[in-house]
Amino acid sequence: PPVIVWPEPQPPVLRLPDTVRPVHYDLDLTLLPEKATYPGRVTIDVEVREPVRQVWLHAQDLEVTGARVTVGGRTFDAKPVTASEGRLGLLLPEVLPAGKAQLALDFTGKVDRERSQGIYGQEEGGEPYLYTFFEPIDARRAFPSFDEPTFKVPWRLRLTVKPGHVALANAVAVSREPVAGGLERVTFAESKPMPSYLVAFMVGPFDVLDAGTVGRRHVPLRFVVPKGRGEETRFAASVTPRIVTGLEDFFDQEYPYDKLDVAVVPRYWGTMEHPGLVALGQPLTLIRPGEETLARRRAYVTIANHELGHYWFGNIVTCKWWDDIWLNESFTAWLDRQTVDRLEPSWSFQQERAMNAMRSALESDALEAALPVRKPVESNDDIVGSFDNGTTYDKGSAVIAMFDAWVGPKPFQRMLRDYVRKHAWQTVTTEDLLAEVSAMAGPEVARSFKGFVEQGGAPRISAQVSCPAGGTPTVKLSQERYLPAGSKAAARQEWLVPVCLRAGTGTTSSRVCSMLKGPTAEVALPTKQCPAWVLLNEGGTGYYRAGYTREQLTTLLATPVAAFTTGEQVALWADVDAAVGRGDLLLGEALKFLPATARSKERLVVESGASLLERVRLDRLSVEERKRFRGWVASLYAPRARALGWVPKRGDDDAVNETRSLFLRLAAGVGEDVVLVTLATPLVRAWLADRKSVDPEALSSALPRAATHGNAALFEALLAAAKKEQDRNERVRLLSALGYFRTPELTRRALDLVVGSDFDTRDALIILKVALFMPETQSLAWGFYREQFDTLAQRLRSDEMGGLINQVGNLCDAAQLAEAEAFLSPRVKQVEGGPRALARGLESIRLCIESEKLHQQSVRDFLRAR
Numbered sequence: 001p002p003v004i005v006w007p008e009p010q011p012p013v014l015r016l017p018d019t020v021r022p023v024h025y026d027l028d029l030t031l032l033p034e035k036a037t038y039p040g041r042v043t044i045d046v047e048v049r050e051p052v053r054q055v056w057l058h059a060q061d062l063e064v065t066g067a068r069v070t071v072g073g074r075t076f077d078a079k080p081v082t083a084s085e086g087r088l089g090l091l092l093p094e095v096l097p098a099g100k101a102q103l104a105l106d107f108t109g110k111v112d113r114e115r116s117q118g119i120y121g122q123e124e125g126g127e128p129y130l131y132t133f134f135e136p137i138d139a140r141r142a143f144p145s146f147d148e149p150t151f152k153v154p155w156r157l158r159l160t161v162k163p164g165h166v167a168l169a170n171a172v173a174v175s176r177e178p179v180a181g182g183l184e185r186v187t188f189a190e191s192k193p194m195p196s197y198l199v200a201f202m203v204g205p206f207d208v209l210d211a212g213t214v215g216r217r218h219v220p221l222r223f224v225v226p227k228g229r230g231e232e233t234r235f236a237a238s239v240t241p242r243i244v245t246g247l248e249d250f251f252d253q254e255y256p257y258d259k260l261d262v263a264v265v266p267r268y269w270g271t272m273e274h275p276g277l278v279a280l281g282q283p284l285t286l287i288r289p290g291e292e293t294l295a296r297r298r299a300y301v302t303i304a305n306h307e308l309g310h311y312w313f314g315n316i317v318t319c320k321w322w323d324d325i326w327l328n329e330s331f332t333a334w335l336d337r338q339t340v341d342r343l344e345p346s347w348s349f350q351q352e353r354a355m356n357a358m359r360s361a362l363e364s365d366a367l368e369a370a371l372p373v374r375k376p377v378e379s380n381d382d383i384v385g386s387f388d389n390g391t392t393y394d395k396g397s398a399v400i401a402m403f404d405a406w407v408g409p410k411p412f413q414r415m416l417r418d419y420v421r422k423h424a425w426q427t428v429t430t431e432d433l434l435a436e437v438s439a440m441a442g443p444e445v446a447r448s449f450k451g452f453v454e455q456g457g458a459p460r461i462s463a464q465v466s467c468p469a470g471g472t473p474t475v476k477l478s479q480e481r482y483l484p485a486g487s488k489a490a491a492r493q494e495w496l497v498p499v500c501l502r503a504g505t506g507t508t509s510s511r512v513c514s515m516l517k518g519p520t521a522e523v524a525l526p527t528k529q530c531p532a533w534v535l536l537n538e539g540g541t542g543y544y545r546a547g548y549t550r551e552q553l554t555t556l557l558a559t560p561v562a563a564f565t566t567g568e569q570v571a572l573w574a575d576v577d578a579a580v581g582r583g584d585l586l587l588g589e590a591l592k593f594l595p596a597t598a599r600s601k602e603r604l605v606v607e608s609g610a611s612l613l614e615r616v617r618l619d620r621l622s623v624e625e626r627k628r629f630r631g632w633v634a635s636l637y638a639p640r641a642r643a644l645g646w647v648p649k650r651g652d653d654d655a656v657n658e659t660r661s662l663f664l665r666l667a668a669g670v671g672e673d674v675v676l677v678t679l680a681t682p683l684v685r686a687w688l689a690d691r692k693s694v695d696p697e698a699l700s701s702a703l704p705r706a707a708t709h710g711n712a713a714l715f716e717a718l719l720a721a722a723k724k725e726q727d728r729n730e731r732v733r734l735l736s737a738l739g740y741f742r743t744p745e746l747t748r749r750a751l752d753l754v755v756g757s758d759f760d761t762r763d764a765l766i767i768l769k770v771a772l773f774m775p776e777t778q779s780l781a782w783g784f785y786r787e788q789f790d791t792l793a794q795r796l797r798s799d800e801m802g803g804l805i806n807q808v809g810n811l812c813d814a815a816q817l818a819e820a821e822a823f824l825s826p827r828v829k830q831v832e833g834g835p836r837a838l839a840r841g842l843e844s845i846r847l848c849i850e851s852e853k854l855h856q857q858s859v860r861d862f863l864r865a866r
Helices: 230-251 294-309 326-343 349-365 380-385 389-407 409-422 430-441 443-454 550-558 566-582 587-591 594-598 603-615 623-644 654-670 674-689 696-708 712-724 728-738 744-755 761-773 778-795 798-810 814-824 834-864
Strands: 020-030 037-048 052-058 063-071 074-077 079-083 087-096 099-110 118-124 127-133 155-161 166-169 173-179 183-188 201-204 207-214 219-225 260-265 277-281 317-319 426-428 459-466 474-481 497-505 508-516 520-524 533-535 545-547
Touching (some): 063 087, 155 166, 207 230, 219 230, 230 294, 230 326, 230 409, 277 294, 294 654, 317 326, 326 430, 349 603, 389 409, 389 430, 409 430, 443 497, 459 497, 474 508, 550 566, 566 587, 566 603, 587 834, 594 603, 594 623, 623 674, 623 834, 654 696, 674 712, 696 728, 712 728, 712 744, 728 761, 744 761, 744 778, 761 778, 778 814, 798 834
Parallel strands (some): 459 545
Antiparallel strands (some): 020 037, 052 087, 063 074, 063 099, 079 087, 127 201, 155 183, 166 201, 173 183, 459 474, 497 533
16 A cells, blocks of 8 residues: 655644534543543534645544544545644545545543543542533543534534433433443434533433423423432522523523523532533532522522523624633623522612622722733633633623613613524624624724723723803813722723713702713713712713712712712722722721711612721731721621621511621621620531521521631531531531631641542632631631642642632732742743733732832721721
């Protein structure tokens, strides 16, 4: 036979070439949960757009044992070659002509049992189970594929499994038949078009619980749980149909798949919007009857709503490349506010989520290292980093909320409905979305939207009022980038900013809106009377900091609260916080305004005002100053906290329970009110003796407070309970409590559990996170962090390590800054997203140090006067 001269491999730098595209997959796997490996075959129908001698796709940590190409009725062998970052090349013995062809690859893969990525295994109750998690680039760990979102095509799966084992995938099963070796092959219907990251399946001795139907077409709803856990899905089963109905109503579109199986996966990690097989973590979904606390119910509803919302923003319409993942995540994070609020109005979820997202996003944007919502993606590191909470989720959703308010909710909703229908089962870019915005609201609004999405940072809008004699009052608006004191970033930056303001006297006001197009603009007020006050963010929906002078702030804070909506009050207190951050207002002065918020009837106003307390660095105060600070905080919040009590009263609704939780956290947590703290430990002791003896709402608040002031005996009791606990949710809750103990010996013992043999590091990591956050334990935790960082890096995924790197931003000391930079700089290169996380963390430490220089004396003076 002639000698084959194979072409020289030419792997792509990052994105696969467009010369060969998949149009359909057939995937066959044999999955036995107890085995470390599995065999598979994938057959991919492809469209060859121009003649090639090599085809590039993805496979990582797979052994490819055979590769064949079929074209024009002929089949020949290809030579598989690998390149870094999971790239797989098929070298061809001859030119593959343009047209249709088929690739067939045989391979062996590995089951992951440490990091919950790719196809991963988990033992529950002595039984092994298999699950999948592929977003963003882990499908390549499970099978060879074109592992990019742009390649969105139908899939057909066949899973060979043990008799009696449940096998589920995205589409419905159409047959189950015996095959050699005493196994059974389950064949699934062809799926709707989807990218590789959305493929999902699960195998094992699961219980499958029918839970009725969902949606306008009444498709079947089932929950898939480890053996014996079905009773714990009661709440989830009761509310999931309502979630689907709310989403259908928002989009005015039917649920898009033929079934809804809820895969109840072991951890929060793994929660994912797989079509037809949505994955929701056990900590969310499995709630024991009688333990349906507000926090547990909210967690399930909000996250299930988010993942199912992705069926429209992400599954029906998918981003073409990872730089546009914000089209999936920002829009679904914004959608959560709309649909959850309609589902459970008493939670005030829309307003609360808006408050928290705005705060998180503006904090992220205050950093010189701020990332835009739409991030350039030029490496696998960038792909992982594109899922950034502060920008991709929080800023993206806040910016969308601003334009929703600017153009009006009804036209905005109509635009989104049209966008989803127009691009159904396709992939999209930011330009596709902006074209819809432009058609609805005009090119200026589209340009404004684009600017907020593609620039890092956030505007600071300030105002100067002029009232000429006999003339029309005007407001001169100015913009610059908001930067905190000590920042080295450039303030000269501009946006097209949609600004709505209100100007008034007392509780009477008038409204005016303007698109601020340059550094300054003059806006006429629709009144002849000179206003006493000007509120620069009407409704609180504008994505900018309102830059008030000290006098403007004093006037606004003295105005009757009836003049402002809850959203406006929340935004105003965020602007007070921003003024402190810039140094326009000293923290000690700002704290004097706080008692007014503590008396508010609006929970979110109390919470927004109380965020100022987080600026007081307790680790920088003397023991006496810390005592004074805690006593002052207790005086603000303890009277209402004591009246509400630890234990809910008969008839308390969710709104009361949320208020109780907030006041207990402030009074017993920050304020360490003696009366409340003394009552927490007996509740925890009683719960340890009899889990049913204490209301679960009370335990959630009491457990961390009791641990904070707990002794060695309580530590031993909680540790013993954690070691015996079989339920992962309860075990993690007990481990979390161990992180709150302050005695140095107990802190060290708790930290050692993170890397010890008694617990899975992924469960015990919460101890380190808690201890790093608390001023009394931070120094010990920081030492442990450095001692065990390399060990943790061997056990955790990059995203988990990225979270740990981010946490160095809680430090606020020049020596710690030097330690963090020297220790982490050589290590973060091995963590996807690590260099960015470290840059933000180090900048946060520097800014904290500058803030302390600016404000520390004013805080001391304030406390001395208490």
